[in-house]
Amino acid sequence: MPFSLAPAEVEPPEAEPVPLHEAYRACEEIARAHYENFPVASRFLPTDRRIALAAIYAFARQADDIADAQAPSEDRLRALDAIEAALLRAVDGAPQGAIFTALADAVERHRLPVEPFLDLLHAFRMDARDATFPTWDDLLAYCRGSANPVGRLVLALHNVEDPEAVRASDAVCTALQLTNFWQDLGQDLARGRLFFPLEDLNHFAVDPKELTRPSSRAALSRLLTHECRATRDLFARGAPVVRATPLLLSIHLRATIAGGLAILRATERLGWRVLERRPKLSGPARAGIAIRALIGLDG
The missing domain is CATH 1.10.600.10 (Farnesyl Diphosphate Synthase)
Structure with missing residues (x-):
């Protein structure tokens, strides 16, 4: 299925909040569907860390799908800019959509640095430019x-x-x-x-x-x-x-x-x-x- 360059996670401010348990469940579904090792390896982690890892994977998957979408480079870059803006809003206390709701909770709960997420987006911009x-x-x-x-x-x-x-x-x-x-x-x-x-x-x-x-x-x-x-x-x-x-x-x-x-x-x-x-x-x-x-x- 082609990936939309208007991802559902980058929702308008008036969008309904996503309950945290539903947000994490959505991230786990993404991780299981797209990362072959996740169902095997993640079962050994404590639940709080497993679901946090799923949120990280879901974020990376979404951004990677945008970078690889069948669309002009400038459209993909613009969508990645929207992802970065949504990430920064999320860690600033205003998450929108399931992935960013879970990710914001994981970042706060586990005191995760934001820089690695920005590093990922930098690499995905290289993808979007077909480097x-x-x-x-x-x-x-x-x-x-x-x-x-x-x-x-x-x-x-x-x-x-x-x-x-x-x-x-x-x-x-x-x-x-x-x-x-x-x-x-x-x-x-x-x-x-x-x-x-x-x-x-x-x-x-x-x-x-x-x-x-x-x-x-x-x-x-x-x-x-x-x-x-x-x-x-x-x-x-x-x-x-x-x-x-x-x-x-x-x-x-x-x-x-x-x-x-x-x-x-x-x-x-x-x-x-x-x-x-x-x-x-x-x-x-x-x-x-x-x-x-x-x-x-x-x-």
Whole structure:
């Protein structure tokens, strides 16, 4: 379903207030529908933190959908400006709509910083401008805004401030974002987006305009293998975060990392076929991840 650039959450001031429990329930529904790891990983969190995380995810999902909408860039940027204005109104005590009602409560209840939300919007504005990434470092810089703020908010929810934990969280969040890019290659191409660094496309002799042609399949598979291995290195770099966080968050993070690695392995196995089939976790795979996370096993 195409996403409207006049989202229901950016409501006029006279809109009826949304009861808090309904607002959180709506956010959880969004999180479950759009984040494959959320139903598995979030079950290990205390209820107050789980619903706060759902509000964070719902906000990010809404803004991301706007950035990716099939609409002119200027319309998407204008809608993101409206989202930012609604965010600032919400944290100032005047939330409108379910997502911002829940988010305002989460920010106040858990004393969350506002800056990570603004960092997310900055990255989504890059999406709205259909940015490309000349180098791997440029892509990582984008992920610092599009993914890492979510991890920092998760740590803030649990009062984790250790710099090593933050750095490890950043690596995991970047790895999860990259995994999503490789997993969604076919869908992104269909809407005119490509997240491979241009230097890597050149190195593997992959012409973006020829990406879907049979003649590009072997080179595309080699390129995906390269990107998946680099992404796996980031997961490894971030693995210590599970030892630097409270027990329930550690279990949540184990499940999140394991789910990301499972998707990454499936993507690498598919190679060029990821253009035709988006890898996803099966029910038994999700159950296995949950069990392994609970007993303290990784991957």
